Amino acid sequence: MDSMRHLYPVILAGGSGTRFWPLSRHLYPKQLLRIIGDETLIQQTMRRVLSCANPEQVIISTNPGQADSIRVQLGEWKAALKDNYVVEPVGRNTAPAIALVAAELLLRDPHAMMLVLPADHVVTGEKAFKAAVELGVQLAEQGHLVTFGIKPTRPETGYGYIQPDRRKSLGKKGRLTGHPVARFVEKPNRAKAAQYLKNGHFYWNSGMFLWKAAAILEEIQQHQPQLAKAIQRVHALMASGADLGLIEAAYKKVPSVSIDNGVMEQSANAAMIPVGFGWSDVGNWSSLEEVAPRDKSGNVVSGRVIDMDSTNSVLYADRRVVATIGLSDMVVVDTPDATLICPKSRSQDVKQMVEILKRQGAPEHLEHVTVFRPWGSYTVLEEGPGYKVKRVTVNPGGRLSLQLHHKRSEHWVVIAGTARVTRGEELLDLRVGQSTAIPVETPHRLENLGTETLHIIEVQNGPYLGEDDIVRLQDDYGRLNRAR
Amino acid sequence: MDSMRHLYPVILAGGSGTRFWPLSRHLYPKQLLRIIGDETLIQQTMRRVLSCANPEQVIISTNPGQADSIRVQLGEWKAALKDNYVVEPVGRNTAPAIALVAAELLLRDPHAMMLVLPADHVVTGEKAFKAAVELGVQLAEQGHLVTFGIKPTRPETGYGYIQPDRRKSLGKKGRLTGHPVARFVEKPNRAKAAQYLKNGHFYWNSGMFLWKAAAILEEIQQHQPQLAKAIQRVHALMASGADLGLIEAAYKKVPSVSIDNGVMEQSANAAMIPVGFGWSDVGNWSSLEEVAPRDKSGNVVSGRVIDMDSTNSVLYADRRVVATIGLSDMVVVDTPDATLICPKSRSQDVKQMVEILKRQGAPEHLEHVTVFRPWGSYTVLEEGPGYKVKRVTVNPGGRLSLQLHHKRSEHWVVIAGTARVTRGEELLDLRVGQSTAIPVETPHRLENLGTETLHIIEVQNGPYLGEDDIVRLQDDYGRLNRAR
Numbered sequence: 001m002d003s004m005r006h007l008y009p010v011i012l013a014g015g016s017g018t019r020f021w022p023l024s025r026h027l028y029p030k031q032l033l034r035i036i037g038d039e040t041l042i043q044q045t046m047r048r049v050l051s052c053a054n055p056e057q058v059i060i061s062t063n064p065g066q067a068d069s070i071r072v073q074l075g076e077w078k079a080a081l082k083d084n085y086v087v088e089p090v091g092r093n094t095a096p097a098i099a100l101v102a103a104e105l106l107l108r109d110p111h112a113m114m115l116v117l118p119a120d121h122v123v124t125g126e127k128a129f130k131a132a133v134e135l136g137v138q139l140a141e142q143g144h145l146v147t148f149g150i151k152p153t154r155p156e157t158g159y160g161y162i163q164p165d166r167r168k169s170l171g172k173k174g175r176l177t178g179h180p181v182a183r184f185v186e187k188p189n190r191a192k193a194a195q196y197l198k199n200g201h202f203y204w205n206s207g208m209f210l211w212k213a214a215a216i217l218e219e220i221q222q223h224q225p226q227l228a229k230a231i232q233r234v235h236a237l238m239a240s241g242a243d244l245g246l247i248e249a250a251y252k253k254v255p256s257v258s259i260d261n262g263v264m265e266q267s268a269n270a271a272m273i274p275v276g277f278g279w280s281d282v283g284n285w286s287s288l289e290e291v292a293p294r295d296k297s298g299n300v301v302s303g304r305v306i307d308m309d310s311t312n313s314v315l316y317a318d319r320r321v322v323a324t325i326g327l328s329d330m331v332v333v334d335t336p337d338a339t340l341i342c343p344k345s346r347s348q349d350v351k352q353m354v355e356i357l358k359r360q361g362a363p364e365h366l367e368h369v370t371v372f373r374p375w376g377s378y379t380v381l382e383e384g385p386g387y388k389v390k391r392v393t394v395n396p397g398g399r400l401s402l403q404l405h406h407k408r409s410e411h412w413v414v415i416a417g418t419a420r421v422t423r424g425e426e427l428l429d430l431r432v433g434q435s436t437a438i439p440v441e442t443p444h445r446l447e448n449l450g451t452e453t454l455h456i457i458e459v460q461n462g463p464y465l466g467e468d469d470i471v472r473l474q475d476d477y478g479r480l481n482r483a484r
Numbered sequence: 485m486d487s488m489r490h491l492y493p494v495i496l497a498g499g500s501g502t503r504f505w506p507l508s509r510h511l512y513p514k515q516l517l518r519i520i521g522d523e524t525l526i527q528q529t530m531r532r533v534l535s536c537a538n539p540e541q542v543i544i545s546t547n548p549g550q551a552d553s554i555r556v557q558l559g560e561w562k563a564a565l566k567d568n569y570v571v572e573p574v575g576r577n578t579a580p581a582i583a584l585v586a587a588e589l590l591l592r593d594p595h596a597m598m599l600v601l602p603a604d605h606v607v608t609g610e611k612a613f614k615a616a617v618e619l620g621v622q623l624a625e626q627g628h629l630v631t632f633g634i635k636p637t638r639p640e641t642g643y644g645y646i647q648p649d650r651r652k653s654l655g656k657k658g659r660l661t662g663h664p665v666a667r668f669v670e671k672p673n674r675a676k677a678a679q680y681l682k683n684g685h686f687y688w689n690s691g692m693f694l695w696k697a698a699a700i701l702e703e704i705q706q707h708q709p710q711l712a713k714a715i716q717r718v719h720a721l722m723a724s725g726a727d728l729g730l731i732e733a734a735y736k737k738v739p740s741v742s743i744d745n746g747v748m749e750q751s752a753n754a755a756m757i758p759v760g761f762g763w764s765d766v767g768n769w770s771s772l773e774e775v776a777p778r779d780k781s782g783n784v785v786s787g788r789v790i791d792m793d794s795t796n797s798v799l800y801a802d803r804r805v806v807a808t809i810g811l812s813d814m815v816v817v818d819t820p821d822a823t824l825i826c827p828k829s830r831s832q833d834v835k836q837m838v839e840i841l842k843r844q845g846a847p848e849h850l851e852h853v854t855v856f857r858p859w860g861s862y863t864v865l866e867e868g869p870g871y872k873v874k875r876v877t878v879n880p881g882g883r884l885s886l887q888l889h890h891k892r893s894e895h896w897v898v899i900a901g902t903a904r905v906t907r908g909e910e911l912l913d914l915r916v917g918q919s920t921a922i923p924v925e926t927p928h929r930l931e932n933l934g935t936e937t938l939h940i941i942e943v944q945n946g947p948y949l950g951e952d953d954i955v956r957l958q959d960d961y962g963r964l965n966r967a968r
Binding site: 021022306308309320321322323324325326327330332334336337338339340341342343345346349350352353356357360362364381382384385386387389391409411413415416432433435437455457459461462 | 505506790792804805806807808809810811814816818820821822823824825826827829830833834836837840841844846848865866868869870871873875893895897899900916917919921939941943945946
């Protein structure tokens with residue numbers, strides 16, 4: 001099938017990370033989590049699309065706060081994905097993100113087709129997935145904007161629904177038939193949702209799409225002309241290598257619109273394929289039980305949990321001990337700096353809790369104590385007045401930027417591996433148990449020339465210890481003009 | 485009243501720390517916790533007995549694992565209590581502990597009377613407490629073994645009960661009357677407990693006692709002759725300044741017996757005073773609500789808890805965020821290395837949970853990440869293969885032993901205060917942001933000559949990092965031959 005060669009999977013990886021707090025954070029959302037299985041959701045999504053396209057054709061749409069972590073997680077395909085990250089300076093909902101990728105793809109391939117997938121869904125059944133995509137490609141060739149409909153299994157009020165026009169067939173593949181969309185329905189109330197479930201003519205809108213890049217751009221132009229114009233300006237700036245500040249300023253002017261509201265619901269060309277694969281958007285902690293394995297008491301358990309007599313609960317620990325006795329239908333999630341406890345029935349209110357934390361300026365809504373960087377990661381072990389203690393991990397071959405700090409001195413003690421340290425004019429090689437001190441204003445760099453991962457303990461001293469007191473003099477990862 | 489001059493309050497501070505896990509630990513039991521109010525339970529107990537006696541007359545009965553922490557907490561009375569710690573090498577229940585203190589007191593004062601109090605009870609009403617003690621002294625002068633009975637308020641199955649012979653009065657003070665004990669009753673089942681409550685003739689055995697030291701020794705001799713003999717041997721060894729190993733070996737031969745079972749229930753001289761003060765043994769997390777203030781939703785809340793809609797729950801956090809949504813009648817206790825979640829109705833099973841942790845060899849049953857020492861404290865921030873990171877706090881004037889390690893090197897970075905460091909032949913004074921490295925086998929010492937508390941970050945490197953790799957060359961706190 002020739003059109004498959006023009007298929008570009010587009011992974012939307014800009015989620016907000018509120019509903020799986022405290023495991024997810026604003027800067028570490030759900031797609032980066034190992035929620036089920038050995039791989040994170042974005043890794044699973046990447047592996048899934050490789051049944052339909054080469055890795056060189058996969059586009060990752062994300063934002064600056066998440067790009068580093070995603071690059072680390074998709075390191076297996078580093079070379080193939082090198083030029084395939086489309087980084088929005090700020091989030092503007094799905095329509096601008098899709099428009100920007102469509103504009104970029106049209107430059108690369110005038111026949112480009114886009115298979116748009118959220119990075120954080122769980123899909124089971126690879127063959128059924130591939131079959132649906134292949135039928136989608138057929139329909140997209142005819143100019144349709146293809147959606148994938150999921151047969152409802154419960155009266156869900158959290159999703160939009162699609163009613164297909166089942167009298168008309170737009171194409172067939174095996175047992176699958178594509179139909180025109182009769183209508184899109186907003187998230188229903190409980191009674192409506194029950195009626196849709198019983199009726200059998202309604203499908204959940206999975207948020208996955210397939211269309212020609214040219215077709216979606218045309219429809220965006222038609223239904224959201226202001227948005228289309230603003231995105232063209234941004235894309236031109238990006239293509240010309242303009243300053244990031246300029247691009248960000250232009251992007252901030254793009255209206256925030258979802259592809260469903262702004263385009264699909266307006267379009268005369270919407271189609272739907274009722275799919276045969278298993279699907280979950282794992283929307284909150286309680287929905288985890290749809291996809292994760294449960295023990296014989298019905299619990300989903302992970303990490304260092306010691307339980308007596310709990311049933312049907314979600315119990316997530318890490319390295320700390322979580323001791324649970326006699327819980328039923330509860331959610332307990334423990335992370336190094338925050339713990340959540342609520343009945344499963346209140347899982348959807350986690351979002352509200354994160355809002356409270358955000359209003360309070362609590363750092364626990366924003367990021368984890370462990371933060372990933374292109375060269376490795378760091379974990380804040382403790383901070384207090386005038387000091388901060390970190391464990392810093394540098395991958396083999398990785399090196400931090402050549403940098404200096406105005407407000408703090410640092411001590412480094414090697415606890416594993418070997419460190420190549422630049423300190424002013426000196427070059428030092430430090431082994432386990434050796435250390436060095438970096439005074440204020442001294443240019444310095446940490447580098448791992450070895451084959452083993454380097455771990456150091458860093459003790460910072462100074463009146464201000466923010467991550468933004470970094471003056472980067474040289475950087476391997478293009479971060480000279482970025483604060484973080 | 486002359487006999488009051490011979491009254492020696494004896495605080496039993498050897499609790500096992502299982503029922504308030506994870507806030508309490510084997511080496512950090514309930515009496516050391518600030519469970520209610522600004523002071524810990526042992527501090528409150530100490531302050532309470534000062535209404536009856538001078539601090540020089542207060543005896544603290546404890547064990548080696550808790551002695552340092554208790555000394556720190558009772559630092560306000562350091563000089564007065566200097567020679568008043570009776571440290572049992574191992575726990576042998578209450579009868580041996582009491583016998584040992586009685587033997588010691590008889591040496592100091594042949595007319596000594598003992599007011600025996602657990603360190604971890606909550607008592608309200610100082611005047612009523614003092615009145616009960618004064619009547620107790622009257623009865624003890626007549627040779628009675630006095631117990632203090634609490635009027636039951638619920639059908640409690642966790643306590644022993646006492647039935648007084650109310651036809652006979654042994655003495656009166658104000659509205660209080662002392663009676664002979666008709667009988668002691670073991671912990672009853674639910675039905676019996678309900679009957680005792682209704683009947684009105686039964687009292688809870690509070691575990692507080694008053695007697696002449698000579699009288700209790702005589703009764704122990706009579707009812708537990710083997711125990712009496714073994715304790716005499718231990719006391720003679722202690723008095724002669726014998727080696728700790730010898731004392732420990734002798735103490736291990738003492739039979740483990742409770743004063744209730746072993747003596748009180750056998751004695752013909754037991755008396756009971758029905759008391760007028762408020763009392764709780766705060767036996768588990770759910771009993772906290774009897775004594776701690778509750779918010780308008782009925783929750784007992786402490787630390788960094790962010791709650792939505794919870795009711796009648798016990799929510800204990802520390803510096804980490806604990807986010808709770810819609811809990812009712814639950815217990816949540818978060819500590820730096822362990823978290824407990826259970827319904828209030830399962831609070832008594834925490835003990836069983838601690839047993840599980842102990843069987844698994846989990847360090848979280850034993851002690852906290854912060855450990856108190858006579859010179860200050862240390863907190864383990866992280867440990868991993870080949871390294872450990874601690875924050876070490878040294879009180880003004882405090883100094884650690886002059887020591888060396890066979891297996892590890894250490895780095896110290898000062899984060900607050902000024903450190904006087906001995907390193908081999910050198911003496912260094914390090915200010916904030918300065919550091920030093922201590923090689924393996926090098927004698928070293930950390931000391932705080934300043935008036936501000938000293939804080940350092942210590943990074944240890946080595947193949948073995950146990951607390952027992954400390955060779956003490958000189959110590960201010962008499963710990964040369966102790967492992968910890």
